[in-house]
Amino acid sequence: MNFSQYLHYFSRKEVFSLAIIAAFLALFFSPVISGDGFGYYSVLEAIGKGGSLDFAEQARFNEISGKPIIEFNEGAGKLVSKYAPGPALFSLPFYSFSLVLYQSGAFNIADEFFIGEKGAPLINQMGLTLSALIFAVIAVVFSLKTAKKFFPIKSWLLILVAFFGTPLLWYATADLAYSHAFEAGLMALLVYAILKKPDSRLQGILVGLLTITRYSNALFALPLIVFYLVKKKSWDAAKLVLFAAPFALFLMAYFAVQFGSPFSSGYETGFQSVLPIHLLEVLFDLNRGILWWTPLLVLGITGLFFFHREEKWLLLSFTGLNLWLYSSWISWHGAWGFGNRFFAILFPVSVIGLGSLLSAKPQLRWPIIACAVWTLALFAMFLAATPELLNVLDLPGLLGYWIGGGRLLELPARFLAKVSFMRAISLF
Numbered sequence: 001m002n003f004s005q006y007l008h009y010f011s012r013k014e015v016f017s018l019a020i021i022a023a024f025l026a027l028f029f030s031p032v033i034s035g036d037g038f039g040y041y042s043v044l045e046a047i048g049k050g051g052s053l054d055f056a057e058q059a060r061f062n063e064i065s066g067k068p069i070i071e072f073n074e075g076a077g078k079l080v081s082k083y084a085p086g087p088a089l090f091s092l093p094f095y096s097f098s099l100v101l102y103q104s105g106a107f108n109i110a111d112e113f114f115i116g117e118k119g120a121p122l123i124n125q126m127g128l129t130l131s132a133l134i135f136a137v138i139a140v141v142f143s144l145k146t147a148k149k150f151f152p153i154k155s156w157l158l159i160l161v162a163f164f165g166t167p168l169l170w171y172a173t174a175d176l177a178y179s180h181a182f183e184a185g186l187m188a189l190l191v192y193a194i195l196k197k198p199d200s201r202l203q204g205i206l207v208g209l210l211t212i213t214r215y216s217n218a219l220f221a222l223p224l225i226v227f228y229l230v231k232k233k234s235w236d237a238a239k240l241v242l243f244a245a246p247f248a249l250f251l252m253a254y255f256a257v258q259f260g261s262p263f264s265s266g267y268e269t270g271f272q273s274v275l276p277i278h279l280l281e282v283l284f285d286l287n288r289g290i291l292w293w294t295p296l297l298v299l300g301i302t303g304l305f306f307f308h309r310e311e312k313w314l315l316l317s318f319t320g321l322n323l324w325l326y327s328s329w330i331s332w333h334g335a336w337g338f339g340n341r342f343f344a345i346l347f348p349v350s351v352i353g354l355g356s357l358l359s360a361k362p363q364l365r366w367p368i369i370a371c372a373v374w375t376l377a378l379f380a381m382f383l384a385a386t387p388e389l390l391n392v393l394d395l396p397g398l399l400g401y402w403i404g405g406g407r408l409l410e411l412p413a414r415f416l417a418k419v420s421f422m423r424a425i426s427l428f
Helices: 003-009 012-027 037-050 057-065 086-104 122-150 155-165 180-195 200-213 215-230 234-259 279-284 295-306 312-327 341-360 362-385 395-404 408-416 420-425
Strands: 070-073 078-081
Touching: 012 122, 012 155, 037 057, 037 078, 037 086, 037 122, 057 070, 057 078, 078 234, 086 122, 086 180, 086 200, 122 155, 122 180, 122 341, 155 295, 155 341, 155 362, 180 200, 180 215, 180 312, 180 341, 200 215, 200 234, 215 234, 215 312, 279 312, 295 312, 295 341, 295 362, 312 341, 341 362, 362 395, 362 408, 395 408
Parallel strands: none
Antiparallel strands: 070 078
């Protein structure tokens, strides 16, 4: 299906919604690496420039990012990066091309463009961020395609409110260098392969790709296998495992080279308990609680119970596993960032949940829209306050900065100053 056919495939309202999201992605696209993004970039640079998994050169990112991106591993006896290789592998084509462009000199732009992060030429950093942007677009387009099948009249609204009301809003624009846009894109394809064009082989491949993007995503294979076994489709369960297996073997080889053991991922000390001991914080904490920052996500999860297809138990399992995993994780909050970044992957699932909720409870249309507007307002305040407010993570601190601090009238101008082309103009 070419571009013109896509325009005919989608309704006018759907095209309008896609255009709004595309414009937002373009306006607030940030091409630079920051925070944990240096972890994924370190793998990309080591493979793409050095052609190996020797991370001695990438140790410079520790000081730049302010955290231990590269660490010495006793088992391997060398410097390693614990970050998953998926984002680096997906970004390798763009990154390789960026190395050629940088050598030409025409794209040798100052490292301090956008926010004062350094460590690599901007054009090379864009090898990762542009790749993540493509996955963010995949997340939006395929979530819309899936929603169109079940909620054709409301699909345009669902994709709009889900984009502006979930954590993907931030991690598809201001912090693309993390793995979350990649995860959202792959999850959208997985939901599509479950609901619209069921294919256990494709599902196995997508679970494998999700796993090399973030190791914990391997858990999503469990409900899929159980689903097929309960339906007495053991061959489909076997095909799913068979097509996911190469990715597991790849990771085992990667771990053996990196950490000296095929069973060591570098995250062995991450869990505090098998119980979701941080569930209340994940939901209600003022720093990261999804009920405060992205309440629409909670409505989307709740709406899954109204979904009329039996696959709703798969989607609910995905959300339940995600909640359990990060409620048991020592770093449940995800450190600095907009809301709880670990739930950006649930964007495609929330689209289905919101559609089901609106179908069952149409009177919730305006409360749902209000939740999306709330998160968009927080996005504007959060973005406009950086980098001045980097150390204030809680919601009262953010609101106090703008409202209590008497800066509210400054907000529109400071927000517009974050628009990408405005920053690009500043180069000249």
